[in-house]
Amino acid sequence: MYPDNFRYTKEHEWVLADGDAGTIGITDHAxxxxxxxxxxxxxxxxxxxxxxxxxxxxxxxxxxxDIYAPVNGEITEINESLADAPEKLNTDPHGAAWLVKIxxxxxxxxxxxxxxxxxxxYVGAEK
Amino acid sequence: MIKKVTTHLSQNEALLFERSSPGxxxxxxxxxxxxxxxxxxALGAENVRQEIEGFPEISEVEAIRHFxxxxxxxxxxxxxxxxxxxxxxxxxPRINEVVARTEGLAWAHPYQPESLSQGCMQVMESxxxxxxxxxxxxxxxxxxxxxxxxxxxxxxxxxxxLEKRGNPRQKILIPDSAHGTNPASAAIAGYAVxxxxxxxxxxxxxxxxxxxxxxDVAALMVTNPNTLGVFENNIVRVAEILHKKGAxxxxxxxxxxxxxxxxxxxDFGVDVMHLNLHKTFSTPHGGGGxxxxxxxxxxxxxxxxxxxxxxRAGKKLAFDYKRKHSIGRVKAYYGNFGVLVRALAYIQxxxxxxxxxxxxxAVLNAVYIRKALExxxxxxxxxxxxxxxxxxxxxxxxxxxRTGDIAKRLIDYGFHPYTVSFPMIVHGALMIEPTETEGKxxxxxxxxxxxxxxxxxxxxxxxxxxxxxxxxxxxVDEVTAARKPVLRWKPA
Numbered sequence: 001m002y003p004d005n006f007r008y009t010k011e012h013e014w015v016l017a018d019g020d021a022g023t024i025g026i027t028d029h030a031x032x033x034x035x036x037x038x039x040x041x042x043x044x045x046x047x048x049x050x051x052x053x054x055x056x057x058x059x060x061x062x063x064x065x066d067i068y069a070p071v072n073g074e075i076t077e078i079n080e081s082l083a084d085a086p087e088k089l090n091t092d093p094h095g096a097a098w099l100v101k102i103x104x105x106x107x108x109x110x111x112x113x114x115x116x117x118x119x120x121x122y123v124g125a126e127k
Numbered sequence: 128m129i130k131k132v133t134t135h136l137s138q139n140e141a142l143l144f145e146r147s148s149p150g151x152x153x154x155x156x157x158x159x160x161x162x163x164x165x166x167x168x169a170l171g172a173e174n175v176r177q178e179i180e181g182f183p184e185i186s187e188v189e190a191i192r193h194f195x196x197x198x199x200x201x202x203x204x205x206x207x208x209x210x211x212x213x214x215x216x217x218x219x220p221r222i223n224e225v226v227a228r229t230e231g232l233a234w235a236h237p238y239q240p241e242s243l244s245q246g247c248m249q250v251m252e253s254x255x256x257x258x259x260x261x262x263x264x265x266x267x268x269x270x271x272x273x274x275x276x277x278x279x280x281x282x283x284x285x286x287x288x289l290e291k292r293g294n295p296r297q298k299i300l301i302p303d304s305a306h307g308t309n310p311a312s313a314a315i316a317g318y319a320v321x322x323x324x325x326x327x328x329x330x331x332x333x334x335x336x337x338x339x340x341x342x343d344v345a346a347l348m349v350t351n352p353n354t355l356g357v358f359e360n361n362i363v364r365v366a367e368i369l370h371k372k373g374a375x376x377x378x379x380x381x382x383x384x385x386x387x388x389x390x391x392x393x394d395f396g397v398d399v400m401h402l403n404l405h406k407t408f409s410t411p412h413g414g415g416g417x418x419x420x421x422x423x424x425x426x427x428x429x430x431x432x433x434x435x436x437x438x439r440a441g442k443k444l445a446f447d448y449k450r451k452h453s454i455g456r457v458k459a460y461y462g463n464f465g466v467l468v469r470a471l472a473y474i475q476x477x478x479x480x481x482x483x484x485x486x487x488x489a490v491l492n493a494v495y496i497r498k499a500l501e502x503x504x505x506x507x508x509x510x511x512x513x514x515x516x517x518x519x520x521x522x523x524x525x526x527x528x529r530t531g532d533i534a535k536r537l538i539d540y541g542f543h544p545y546t547v548s549f550p551m552i553v554h555g556a557l558m559i560e561p562t563e564t565e566g567k568x569x570x571x572x573x574x575x576x577x578x579x580x581x582x583x584x585x586x587x588x589x590x591x592x593x594x595x596x597x598x599x600x601x602x603v604d605e606v607t608a609a610r611k612p613v614l615r616w617k618p619a
Contacts, residue, residue, distance in 0.1 A: 036605075036606040036609075038606065038609035038610045039609070039610075059609075061605045061606055061609055062548055063548070063551075086610065087610070
């Protein structure tokens with residue numbers, strides 16, 4: 001369910017890093033909790049993001065939730081396809097429905113995030 | 128079994144635009160008894176138009192039927208219990224309406240001279256005094272138009288005071304159980320917001336608070352009782368921790384229906400708070416209000432209150448506009464005056480002992496519901512509740528039925544839904560607030576409905592998931608409505 005090559009946050013984002021190139025999304029658990037997602041608000045390319053601070057938001061029929069940056073960096077690309085098809089976040093949150101691509105300020109930072117196994121037990125405990 | 132309601136015919140109704148046909152009108156004017164004036168001459172031809180494009184033209188009977196038919200599609204407190212937690216949907220006594228229609232009050236104009244407005248000003252003076260007494264505070268402004276507006280006003284007052292002391296500071300602390308308007312108000316007033324995690328019992332964690340209150344913190348915004356309906360037992364200690372660091376305690380008065388006549392926020396350390404007259408003080412609520420969100424403060428904040436302030440000189444009341452520390456007006460004129468009149472009527476009709484009784488009945492009703500429904504629904508926080516009770520859907524969720532589904536099934540039973548999925552600290556919350564309005568018969572009928580739904584979920588969860596069935600429209604497709612909103616009517 002949760003890919004081993006991703007790193008995870010307590011706020012239910014994932015990040016996949018390859019050197020200083022990273023991809024950020026929300027987890028399957030997050031999409032389940034949010035319910036049907038109807039709108040995604042993402043930052044502009046070039047925006048600096050700060051670990052722990054909001055980089056955008058996801059709106060479902062239940063609530064609007066912040067997306068928190070897992071690491072420091074700069075936005076290099078956003079997933080434009082989500083504007084017309086936010087429902088993709090409900091069906092493929094770990095794949096086609098990635099949110100943003102970034103350049104990490106410090107690739108080491110992902111070491112502080114949870115592994116897939118840790119995240120799985122974290123989500124289990126939260127329930 | 129559904130006992131409270133049965134289906135009956137209701138009229139379909141088109142939009143007024145669809146009913147329109149040229150030349151119809153719903154008014155009759157008397158014959159002119161003064162010389163006719165040509166508007167084009169008096170105002171200039173460029174300021175006069177012959178028609179308003181697309182303006183519906185209908186007859187009087189069509190106008191009356193239009194709104195009457197629409198009103199039968201609605202649910203209202205006058206039909207029955209409206210247990211929408213946190214909203215305090217209490218009955219609006221008709222005496223309030225009689226008083227508000229008093230000719231001198233209903234027809235007063237905000238621009239009429241002060242000498243002709245003394246009665247209205249006295250209403251405001253009396254209400255300010257009554258609210259200050261109820262809250263245990265020193266001064267009240269009646270200007271803010273509703274709760275969130277009151278919050279913003281209160282935070283601006285705190286900012287003004289701290290600025291005068293030399294440093295407005297940067298942060299406002301807000302518990303994670305708070306109403307969403309709290310962080311929004313703090314942010315609009317220019318503060319960063321820091322969330323505080325609730326303790327196991329749903330209260331403010333004192334040791335966490337002690338660490339968080341630094342010289343950067345302007346205030347804590349707390350709701351008491353909180354959104355679980357639980358009284359913050361440590362509130363005096365919370366106030367001490369803040370005051371020691373020069374920070375203020377703001378109280379969201381949304382839940383004052385649990386305190387009026389019993390406990391006064393001013394006595395337990397609150398510096399500034401707002402009230403929702405449309406909740407606690409029985410003025411009409413929902414359907415567009417309007418509301419009123421007076422703000423009560425301790426003396427130290429009084430110089431900063433919005434202008435104009437009422438000022439008494441002997442027998443005469445006047446408006447004082449010259450207050451150099453004031454944050455200025457927060458609303459045109461003097462607040463939603465008609466609402467203020469109703470609230471004062473409610474307070475004076477009850478008197479002190481009556482208000483106290485209302486509070487005790489509100490708490491009794493909520494505790495009664497808690498005890499009756501506890502065997503059927505999960506109660507995540509065990510602390511004693513006051514005027515509302517919050518269950519979670521965790522038992523029903525195992526069968527795939529969520530709080531929103533239970534709420535929709537409740538509509539079939541003839542009740543307005545409770546508050547769904549709030550507070551956020553309870554997963555799948557069912558937030559129920561009966562208010563003091565309801566007698567035992569209505570509450571028992573609500574309890575029976577909730578128990579019956581719990582049984583239905585065990586035997587036929589799918590049926591509940593597709594509710595409601597007895598309404599004019601079946602379950603609305605909220606997802607498509609949000610993803611592909613149709614925001615404008617267009618002619619066919």
